Amino acid sequence: MAEIQHLEATATTGDITDVLVRDGAVILDNVMGSDELDRLKAELSPYLAQSVYGQDEFTGFKTQRIGALIARSEACGDVALHPLMLASARQYLKDFCDDIQLHFTSAVAIAPGESAQILHRDRGIWGGYLPRKVEPLFSTIWALTPFTRDNGATQVVPGSHHWEKDRYPEPHEIAYAEMNAGSVLCYTGTVLHGGGANVTADEVRTGVFMHYALGWLRQEENQYLSCPPHHASKLSPELRALIGYAKGGYVLGFYSNPDDDSMKYESVSPEHLFSERIERFGAIEGAEHVVSSSMK
Numbered sequence: 001m002a003e004i005q006h007l008e009a010t011a012t013t014g015d016i017t018d019v020l021v022r023d024g025a026v027i028l029d030n031v032m033g034s035d036e037l038d039r040l041k042a043e044l045s046p047y048l049a050q051s052v053y054g055q056d057e058f059t060g061f062k063t064q065r066i067g068a069l070i071a072r073s074e075a076c077g078d079v080a081l082h083p084l085m086l087a088s089a090r091q092y093l094k095d096f097c098d099d100i101q102l103h104f105t106s107a108v109a110i111a112p113g114e115s116a117q118i119l120h121r122d123r124g125i126w127g128g129y130l131p132r133k134v135e136p137l138f139s140t141i142w143a144l145t146p147f148t149r150d151n152g153a154t155q156v157v158p159g160s161h162h163w164e165k166d167r168y169p170e171p172h173e174i175a176y177a178e179m180n181a182g183s184v185l186c187y188t189g190t191v192l193h194g195g196g197a198n199v200t201a202d203e204v205r206t207g208v209f210m211h212y213a214l215g216w217l218r219q220e221e222n223q224y225l226s227c228p229p230h231h232a233s234k235l236s237p238e239l240r241a242l243i244g245y246a247k248g249g250y251v252l253g254f255y256s257n258p259d260d261d262s263m264k265y266e267s268v269s270p271e272h273l274f275s276e277r278i279e280r281f282g283a284i285e286g287a288e289h290v291v292s293s294s295m296k
């Protein structure tokens, strides 16, 4: 029977990325304490109390999914900025980008009677155009409730990020992300996985998803609409930059303010929207550098 390796919460970035390189998934046990869990549950429960179920087999007819977590929940902002997860995401994706961005936020609650989600690779959202040698994602699922094989723990196929595209796993190659509330599953965009079936009578399995992607890719959840500027203005500069209100390269992601007739905000970083003057990619290292990147 396949298994996902568990590490202690004291694991280092190197420990985490080593297992990810080998297996495509790893669980960190008991990272969050009960106070943090209570805060997350309190902030998310008003939304989860409404019945917004999936509308197809993939999203699950007995599965609730709510997004816009950065605008809706301060505690989720702290989860997104979790230092060990952020550092591990940056380390894991460093060969493919100058920096990462928050790509997707969701609370996913799988209710009794839900069937197993089809196994998939999350990188499929880009339609298969990304070369396989580019790993686009470092994803996390934080357990708000215990995850058990019976209540819908995520199915993961360790090692399948190295497989040929059309190889499908045998049942014994599928592992289940069983973990305590407060633990976190980290997995890559290329490993096969899917939500589990919930065969319990009365347990709902709830996870908070924070996915990080290469800074130059289109985000799965449109952060500028899920967290528009009047919400983003309440966030820390670091969180704002992480969700996309910052440039990702010399001319990547600039904006011009259409309402500013003084033309002061022409082709500037989104940070200017919030009166910040951080221009990480403001100056070029030299025209040669820009030209050589364009030739790669």
Ligand SMILES: O=C(O)CCC(=O)C(=O)O
Binding pocket: 108, 117, 122, 152, 153, 154, 155, 193, 194, 195, 196
């Ligand atoms: O709910 C889960 O455990 C996984 C869901 C998933 O992989 C997805 O919706 O892409």
Ligand SMILES: [Fe+2]
Binding pocket: 120, 121, 122, 193, 194
């Ligand atoms: Fe998925």
